[in-house]
Structures are given as C-alpha cells and as structure tokens.
Amino acid sequence: MSSQTDYPLIFERSQPGRRGVSLPASDVPRKRVADLLPSQALRDKPPALPEVSEVDVIRHYTGLSRRNHGVDNGFYPLGSCTMKYNPKINEDMASLPGFTGLHPYTPEELSQGALKLMYELEQYLSEIAGVARTTLQPAAGAHGELTGMLIVKAYHRHKGQDRRQVIVPDSAHGTNPASAAMCGFDVVTVKSDATGGVDLEELRRLVGPNTAALMLTNPSTLGLFEKNIAEIARIVHDAGGLLYYDGANANAICGISRPGDMGFDIVHFNLHKTFSTPHGGGGPGAGSVGVSADLVPFLPRPLISFDGNRYGLDYSGPLSIGRVRTFYANFGVLVKAYTYIRMLGPDGLVRMSKDAVLNANYVMNGLRPYYHIPYPGLCQHEFVASAVQQKKHGVRALDVAKRLLDFGTHPPTIYFPLIVEEALMIEPTETESKETLDRFISVMAEIAREAELEPEKVQNAPYTTPVGRLDETRAARHPDLAWRSVRKEEDG
Amino acid sequence: MIPNDLRYSREHEWARVEGNRVTVGITDFAQHELGDVVFVELPHPGDEVKAGQPMATVESVKSVSDVFAPVSGKVVAVNDVLVNEPEKVNDAPYSDGWMVVIEMSNPAELGDLLDADAYGKLVEEGGH
Numbered sequence: 177m178s179s180q181t182d183y184p185l186i187f188e189r190s191q192p193g194r195r196g197v198s199l200p201a202s203d204v205p206r207k208r209v210a211d212l213l214p215s216q217a218l219r220d221k222p223p224a225l226p227e228v229s230e231v232d233v234i235r236h237y238t239g240l241s242r243r244n245h246g247v248d249n250g251f252y253p254l255g256s257c258t259m260k261y262n263p264k265i266n267e268d269m270a271s272l273p274g275f276t277g278l279h280p281y282t283p284e285e286l287s288q289g290a291l292k293l294m295y296e297l298e299q300y301l302s303e304i305a306g307v308a309r310t311t312l313q314p315a316a317g318a319h320g321e322l323t324g325m326l327i328v329k330a331y332h333r334h335k336g337q338d339r340r341q342v343i344v345p346d347s348a349h350g351t352n353p354a355s356a357a358m359c360g361f362d363v364v365t366v367k368s369d370a371t372g373g374v375d376l377e378e379l380r381r382l383v384g385p386n387t388a389a390l391m392l393t394n395p396s397t398l399g400l401f402e403k404n405i406a407e408i409a410r411i412v413h414d415a416g417g418l419l420y421y422d423g424a425n426a427n428a429i430c431g432i433s434r435p436g437d438m439g440f441d442i443v444h445f446n447l448h449k450t451f452s453t454p455h456g457g458g459g460p461g462a463g464s465v466g467v468s469a470d471l472v473p474f475l476p477r478p479l480i481s482f483d484g485n486r487y488g489l490d491y492s493g494p495l496s497i498g499r500v501r502t503f504y505a506n507f508g509v510l511v512k513a514y515t516y517i518r519m520l521g522p523d524g525l526v527r528m529s530k531d532a533v534l535n536a537n538y539v540m541n542g543l544r545p546y547y548h549i550p551y552p553g554l555c556q557h558e559f560v561a562s563a564v565q566q567k568k569h570g571v572r573a574l575d576v577a578k579r580l581l582d583f584g585t586h587p588p589t590i591y592f593p594l595i596v597e598e599a600l601m602i603e604p605t606e607t608e609s610k611e612t613l614d615r616f617i618s619v620m621a622e623i624a625r626e627a628e629l630e631p632e633k634v635q636n637a638p639y640t641t642p643v644g645r646l647d648e649t650r651a652a653r654h655p656d657l658a659w660r661s662v663r664k665e666e667d668g
Numbered sequence: 669m670i671p672n673d674l675r676y677s678r679e680h681e682w683a684r685v686e687g688n689r690v691t692v693g694i695t696d697f698a699q700h701e702l703g704d705v706v707f708v709e710l711p712h713p714g715d716e717v718k719a720g721q722p723m724a725t726v727e728s729v730k731s732v733s734d735v736f737a738p739v740s741g742k743v744v745a746v747n748d749v750l751v752n753e754p755e756k757v758n759d760a761p762y763s764d765g766w767m768v769v770i771e772m773s774n775p776a777e778l779g780d781l782l783d784a785d786a787y788g789k790l791v792e793e794g795g796h
Contacts, residue, residue: 350732590730591731592731594731594733648704648729649704649706649729652704652706652707652729653704653754653755
C-alpha cells in the first residue's frame, strides 16, 4: 500500500460515542422525529457519521492541508491561472459580521451597504474593462463565457439573425469552444501565425454572414499581446460579428489598456485571478461580465441600481437573458475583490500589472540558457517555454513538472497551449520577490542539468512528496472512486 | 511506422480504402504525440460526416483532441471496443485501434489525402 492510502479518512478515526460538539438546550418544545416524519422516511439505524472530538477534526484536516501545496506554502507559477498571493485583509473584510450575517432575502432598505459595495465594484470593473455595464452574477470564468455567449445569441436573435459560428484561435483555452458549443454554436478554429498572433488572412477567409462572435484572450495564452487587435476587431465587426474578451490574462493589462478600447463588445474578468480572490480549492470563483452600451439590454438581471440616494435591485429588462445565478452571486468573493481594488487603488493596479509583466520577463530571460523559448521578444504576464531540448534525453515537460515538486515549487501549466510542443507555461505573478524568482530559475537550471546527466532522476520524480509518481493513465482509464470501506462491503 | 497501403490527412488520420468504404484511425505519429489515450468518443452509425470536420474525440493524459473525417459520407461502423479499451489506439493504431468506417459520398475527396511518402515528409517537418 502506498502512503496515499495510509492517511485515514475522518470516518476511520471514528470511535463510538465520541462527540466534538455540545448543542445548546432547545428553546422550542422537543418532539420525536417519528411524530414529524412518515415511517417510510425514517432510517432503521443511524447514519454512519464520524464520531470524533474537536481535536481529532482539527488534526485530521490540518494534516491533510500539510500534504497539499498552496500559494501560502510556496511559489505557484501555474500559467494562465494567476495564482497570486491573496492578501489576508480580503478575508478580514469578507468576515465582517455585517456581511456574514446578511441573508439574501434581507430587504433592500436593510442591505444598502452590500448593494453599495456591489454597485461600486461593478463601476470599478466597468472602468477597468472599458465597458458600459457589468454583471457580477457569473460564478466562474467559464460561467462568464457561457453568459457572454448567451448574450451574443440574444443580440443576434433580436436583430433577426441566426448566426451559428463562433471563431476561436488554436491557442484558446478549452473552455472557449466548450462554452460556445454549450450555447449551440458551431466552433471554428482560426490558426495562429508564426508570431503567435491570430492569422489575419485566415480570419478574413473565415468570417461571414454566419459569424456570431470571435472569442479572444489578450494577451494570448502564449503570453503575447495581440498587436493586430484593432484590425481583428474591424474584420469581425465588418462581418457583423461580436468580439468576446476572455479575461484569463487580464493581470497583464490593468490600468494600461482596456479591452473595450481594443474593440471588444463583451469582457469577462476572473476575480479569482486578477483580483486576488481564492482560486481553485480555496474558494468559489467569480467571473464578472461587462458589455458595451449596445448590449446592456441583454445583460442578466437584476442589475444594481442607484438613484443618487438609495441602492436597489433593477429587474427591468425585457431583452435580458435572465438570471444566470441564484441570488447575487458569490457575494463574499465580491467583497474580497472590492477590498483588493480599494487597497491598491488606480496607481496600485497599474503597478500590479507592470510588476507581473516584469517578473515574467525576468524569469523568461533567466531560463533562456536552459530551455527553448519558442516565441521571441518580450512577453506579457506569462510566457511559454518548451522542454524539447530535454526531450532528446527522454525527459518530458511532465517530468520537469514532477521534479519541481521536490524543490517545494508548484509546477507550471504543462502541455498547454496545444500549439507548443512540450509546453511549460509559466506565470510568476507580481507578488513574488526577486529572491523567489532567482531560486526558481536556479532550480529549473538544476533540473535541466539533471535531464542531461541523470535523466532517470527526473523521470522518476517526485521523491519528497507524500505521494510519489502516480500512474495517471491507469487513474484515467480505470478510475476507482469508491471509499474503501464501501469497496470492502461490496467485496463482501 | 507509416504503412504504404494507406492514405493520410494533414491532421494525422489514416484511411484504408476498400471499394466505397474507408476505415479511419489516427496514425502512429498522432498516438505518440498524444501520449496514453484514456478516452475515445465516437460518432454513431448512421451519422453523416464531412471531410475536414471533427467526427470523434480522443482524450489523452495530456490533452483532448478532435479526430477529423478524412472524407465525407455516412458512418457505417464504429469500433466500440475502444470505449472500454482506449489503449488499443496506442498499442495498435493501424489495426485494432481503428475508429470508424465511412461510406463515401464523394470518392474524389480521396485525391486530397496524402500518400505514405508525402505524409512521411509532413511528419519529418514537425507534423504541422
């Protein structure tokens, strides 16, 4: 048995009769459950819940967290994910009792503070994006994409057009074609040219009366700014299509350039990337979607309104695509993003993006002697390196990534974007110090040296983690998802 | 490993022509680039496919990729075995790893496919 299965489940720490909580005396008359529920709804025996003390629970979950790696543990250069440090003041503000005690059904007149926060956050995000209005409802980046595609569909339908095609570059995040397909669009891929930008000739060939939208990430997933964006916008708009901005890489451009000014009609931001709310397992996401003035009627409702005196919820909008989320989105996340923007202010946001770009260029140039860098020139907030030189010695991008774990660093994104062989997509973010970046460069140099001189050492990594190299193929082909006690029961 | 008796697409599908029917799979180069295949999604018999359009999906530990129809026509058979044994795409890309059989609607499209020599050159140039 590997160490992976040696860590007990909370259920396996259970001891009959052990309790971690003491409930206060009930302030309503006690009733027997059997008097409240019909007999067919009653269990024969109690559910198998873990019976553990408070300290059992704390040690169990603290132990699990120590086997994990997060940005609070160390460097996390996971490209396209913007795993920046999340300032703890965000948590302080989201924990204010006035926010945590707020019920979504609280009347507007008693929730003016929360509404004001959402109204102002919307204004900040609209200003940063260069759009007319923004919905805060979508609960994730891909949810924002879906919202954007529903708006595209509603807009064309309103104009009496049944446009069926959405164009995405071959460097796009997989969520782009998925979101478009989810809305019933046909997805067409436009190739990248030798410089990593959209191939304009091919785009001109692809657009037409059937073009609903082009979805674009700028900077692209190659970490390159799309220099032809004005021309791209002209080509798509001339064909009657809309331009959708995937905000995954907005960390490079805040306060420097605005998607709305580039010609984008719909802009999503990942608050859990650019605006420092927890990302991944750390908390729910938030994918605000901003639109140009022409598209405001189609935005989800309610929008937050302000009449100069009071804040409210505006449900009007017969052309709206409707709600895309229950209540008012992941409100706690909105508080954190609001806090971040207010803490940095306009100048701080500009510096954030400049430092993110500076750090990425610093690391890219530091790695140049050891790894192939497929695209020349400066990068934006992230860059793509390639392990093709290491592959000659039998060491792949996956092996480099696994070896990094032994040095206490989270690996970069690998094998994405798909158009770069053995891709290592690295995004250091602005929050890392020069010392951290220097250490990463020296670790990567050491791994490159190992790949040449002792490749098997890299191929078999990691060694220092709670779990060694996993058989990813077997895990995917024969997923074993049952809790082992259930398996034991099944095996008899 | 590029068999001489097959035709090839630039997207790394192979086509074995037998009368009006074409058996399709992905090449050895393609399976090698993808890495271990863990899931294959196939069209249904009776589906119409169009040359150059996606007709199936291959998922590996690295990525998810479309498989494009090399010719237009109707799907008349699919290799259901791949649903439970996707590793056949890696182990035997030109035999047990076949994916679909298409009944051609426009056999002239075969002229757009590459022969083994031309495909070999494409792979040498880096596969793109």
